[in-house]
Amino acid sequence: MTSIGIVANPASGKDIRRLVSHATVIDNNEKINIVERIVLGAQSLGVDKVYIMPDSYNIGYRVLDKLKLCEELKCEIEVIEMMRTDSMDDTVSAAKYMEKTKVGCIVTLGGDGTNRAVAKSVKSTPLITISTGTNNVYPVMLEGTVVGMAAAAVASGKFDVRLFTARDKVIEIYKNDELKDIALIDAVISKDVFVGSKAIWDMETIEKIFVTRSHPASIGFSAVVGCKTIIYAHDDFGAFVDINNGGSFITAPIAAGIVDKISAGDPEILGFSDEYEYVTKNRGTIALDGEREIEFSDNQRFVFKIRRNGPLHVNAVRALETAQKNGFFIANNSDVSELFQDNIGR
Amino acid sequence: MKISNEQLKEMYLTMLKIRKFETRAMDKFAEGKIPGFVHLYLGEEAVATGACANLRKDDYITSTHRGHGHIIAKGGELNYMMAELFGKEDGYCRGKGGSMHIADASKGILGANGIVGAGHNIAAGAGLAIQYKGTDQVCVCFFGDASTNQSTFHEGLNLASIWKLPVVFVCENNGYGISVSQARHQAITDVSVRATAYNMPGVTVDGNDVFAVYEAVGEAVARARKGQGPTLIECKTYRFRGHFEGDPTVYRPSGELEAWLKKDPIPRMENYLKENNVITEEEIKKMNADVDKMIDDANAFADNSKVPALESALEDVYTDIVEEGRIR
Numbered sequence: 001m002t003s004i005g006i007v008a009n010p011a012s013g014k015d016i017r018r019l020v021s022h023a024t025v026i027d028n029n030e031k032i033n034i035v036e037r038i039v040l041g042a043q044s045l046g047v048d049k050v051y052i053m054p055d056s057y058n059i060g061y062r063v064l065d066k067l068k069l070c071e072e073l074k075c076e077i078e079v080i081e082m083m084r085t086d087s088m089d090d091t092v093s094a095a096k097y098m099e100k101t102k103v104g105c106i107v108t109l110g111g112d113g114t115n116r117a118v119a120k121s122v123k124s125t126p127l128i129t130i131s132t133g134t135n136n137v138y139p140v141m142l143e144g145t146v147v148g149m150a151a152a153a154v155a156s157g158k159f160d161v162r163l164f165t166a167r168d169k170v171i172e173i174y175k176n177d178e179l180k181d182i183a184l185i186d187a188v189i190s191k192d193v194f195v196g197s198k199a200i201w202d203m204e205t206i207e208k209i210f211v212t213r214s215h216p217a218s219i220g221f222s223a224v225v226g227c228k229t230i231i232y233a234h235d236d237f238g239a240f241v242d243i244n245n246g247g248s249f250i251t252a253p254i255a256a257g258i259v260d261k262i263s264a265g266d267p268e269i270l271g272f273s274d275e276y277e278y279v280t281k282n283r284g285t286i287a288l289d290g291e292r293e294i295e296f297s298d299n300q301r302f303v304f305k306i307r308r309n310g311p312l313h314v315n316a317v318r319a320l321e322t323a324q325k326n327g328f329f330i331a332n333n334s335d336v337s338e339l340f341q342d343n344i345g346r
Numbered sequence: 347m348k349i350s351n352e353q354l355k356e357m358y359l360t361m362l363k364i365r366k367f368e369t370r371a372m373d374k375f376a377e378g379k380i381p382g383f384v385h386l387y388l389g390e391e392a393v394a395t396g397a398c399a400n401l402r403k404d405d406y407i408t409s410t411h412r413g414h415g416h417i418i419a420k421g422g423e424l425n426y427m428m429a430e431l432f433g434k435e436d437g438y439c440r441g442k443g444g445s446m447h448i449a450d451a452s453k454g455i456l457g458a459n460g461i462v463g464a465g466h467n468i469a470a471g472a473g474l475a476i477q478y479k480g481t482d483q484v485c486v487c488f489f490g491d492a493s494t495n496q497s498t499f500h501e502g503l504n505l506a507s508i509w510k511l512p513v514v515f516v517c518e519n520n521g522y523g524i525s526v527s528q529a530r531h532q533a534i535t536d537v538s539v540r541a542t543a544y545n546m547p548g549v550t551v552d553g554n555d556v557f558a559v560y561e562a563v564g565e566a567v568a569r570a571r572k573g574q575g576p577t578l579i580e581c582k583t584y585r586f587r588g589h590f591e592g593d594p595t596v597y598r599p600s601g602e603l604e605a606w607l608k609k610d611p612i613p614r615m616e617n618y619l620k621e622n623n624v625i626t627e628e629e630i631k632k633m634n635a636d637v638d639k640m641i642d643d644a645n646a647f648a649d650n651s652k653v654p655a656l657e658s659a660l661e662d663v664y665t666d667i668v669e670e671g672r673i674r
Contacts, residue, residue: 011550014538019547019565019577027539057535085605192347194618196557197549202347283622297622 003049004042004151005098005125007091007118008035009110010055013133016197022257026132028057031109034130034144035063038107041148043075045328046156050077051103053094056086088117096121104155105314107147111136112220112289116184119170119311126154126165127311128319134256135290137185137218138168142316150316153323164318168310169212169238173286173294174303183288184310186211186222190292193283198291201255203262206243208278210270210304214239219253220290227252229267233313238306239267240276276304347561351624355633357399357556358619361391361612362637364415367424370641371414371431371445375591381433382444387415389554389586392611393518394419396559397486400567406454406472406485408465411446412518412585413458416488421453428644434651440662441654456485462523463493466502466515473511473576484512484570486563492523494537503578507544510575514566517580518553524589525597541578553581554611557618584609 013026052060060079129139430437469487541548
């Protein structure tokens with residue numbers, strides 16, 4: 001049996017960035033449409049079963065109902081039965097279940113935060129990430145139908161996944177020598193004293209930015225580093241910069257529609273054997289992939305490390321290219337003959 | 347967003363006032379001291395507190411049938427509120443309005459309202475008045491999730507957006523319209539997405555996190571003061587009691603209340619204040635004692651106030667119409 005998993009975060013696309021920047025609203029009905037297209041793309045290339053994370057909007061059940069109603073559902077859809085908390089914990093639990101069930105590929109719909117949650121529990125299952133927002137670096141904008149087709153190619157087991165996957169870097173954040181959390185793209189030390197509405201946008205509050213990768217074509221805090229130096233996902237190092245500490249001013253896109261002038265120091269490279277110790281002087285927060293997650297008071301010790309311990313990330317375009325080169329899309333004779341018979345019948 | 351320790355303590359005090367006022371109202375209703383209906387705000391304290399902490403005295407709010415929390419957060423007098431709940435003549439409406447009609451124009455409180463969805467258009471009207479006068483006041487409009495199915499929601503948001511009125515629409519999404527869960531009364535989970543239909547920003551925040559509410563409403567208020575128009579903010583929250591006192595809440599799935607009690611906004615804020623050395627245990631004890639006394643005083647004030655005289659029944663209403671009717 002060929003199976004895939006889908007994690008669609010119902011909370012993404014509605015946070016305060018719609019108010020403090022020019023970010024787009026992605027409602028849950030649009031997520032249903034995307035999931036539908038993933039399922040249709042995947043089943044057309046041999047996926048027999050799709051596991052979907054349960055959520056407060058019942059995205060999985062609504063997709064099931066819609067596809068049954070229009071008589072287009074060929075594969076089995078299972079909405080995972082688990083105790084829902086309507087929090088990020090659901091994403092962690094569902095992804096863990098999918099990995100344990102050995103699905104061939106997991107598709108995520110959400111932002112950097114959603115994928116950070118998935119990365120906490122998925123190590124060996126290849127991950128395809130679709131962006132449902134405007135402030136993301138890790139997931140990319142891709143049409144659901146072709147994502148479903150790519151997921152089918154990955155899950156088929158017919159190709160060497162090394163051809164189209166790479167293990168991602170993460171920033172590991174330790175507090176008193178215990179792993180507290182991870183970030184996939186950036187970790188930011190902020191003077192904001194509470195987590196509150198989570199998103200972070202005021203550059204005046206920023207003290208340091210750590211990144212696994214950086215590029216001027218990104219958006220968010222990694223772009224601040226990216227406008228100084230480019231670090232690719234495949235580079236075996238990350239970096240950090242001091243902000244608002246006398247560095248030269250650069251212009252960078254820190255959020256959708258917000259391009260600010262920021263005082264940033266020269267990036268300092270953090271290799272896989274390096275670690276950066278930070279002892280807090282005041283109250284503040286650490287934002288992970290754009291969302292404040294960790295509150296701290298004064299005199300607390302944190303250590304930041306860049307490691308290649310992240311998920312196995314699929315390059316969906318390359319997966320489809322690999323599939324094409326190996327004849328994956330050539331319809332088998334029985335399918336064609338059925339189609340031929342149908343056409344004669346008409 | 348900057349916030350001083352004094353502001354934090356003030357917000358905590360406001361949440362305590364609401365919690366203890368509502369708890370006393372619950373007890374007094376059970377004792378038969380309060381006529382009519384009461385709809386308690388227990389569990390939703392972070393929304394009114396976080397929102398109103400951004401407001402000045404000359405700003406406006408419109409409220410709902412579950413309005414005690416809004417009125418306390420905007421500076422309403424506990425004595426007059428309790429007396430009104432008791433139906434006494436020293437109450438805000440001289441004992442003739444009850445829980446659902448408390449207003450205090452001197453503090454910008456444009457009134458609780460027994461009609462679901464009535465506040466949207468009153469808020470748009472207040473916004474238009476502010477715009478006409480050319481001041482930088484704002485109006486915060488509180489309402490529930492089910493009221494967003496009323497035509498008034500469309501009318502109010504449409505007017506506010508087309509005229510760029512300084513109104514912040516704050517939806518208290520507690521998951522129920524009376525006994526009907528949100529899943530059964532609308533085909534969306536996030537009311538904030540309705541903002542796109544009016545070309546205004548719409549955001550969803552954790553309504554049991556006073557900081558999240560404070561931050562979001564703060565940004566929206568700043569935007570409104572600058573003349574940039576309205577915002578829709580959805581605060582996900584939960585009422586710990588029934589729709590009204592006496593509601594057996596049989597429609598709630600088992601375990602739902604218990605899950606939300608774990609997210610009680612008051613212990614959440616208290617833990618934050620303690621962990622960050624903003625407040626000491628002694629200060630918390632003193633604040634609790636101070637608020638207990640305020641509630642006792644309000645209770646005594648209400649107890650000692652008289653029931654309105656029968657002859658006053660036709661006072662403070664549109665007497666001309668009543669007189670005309672009587673003459674005919």
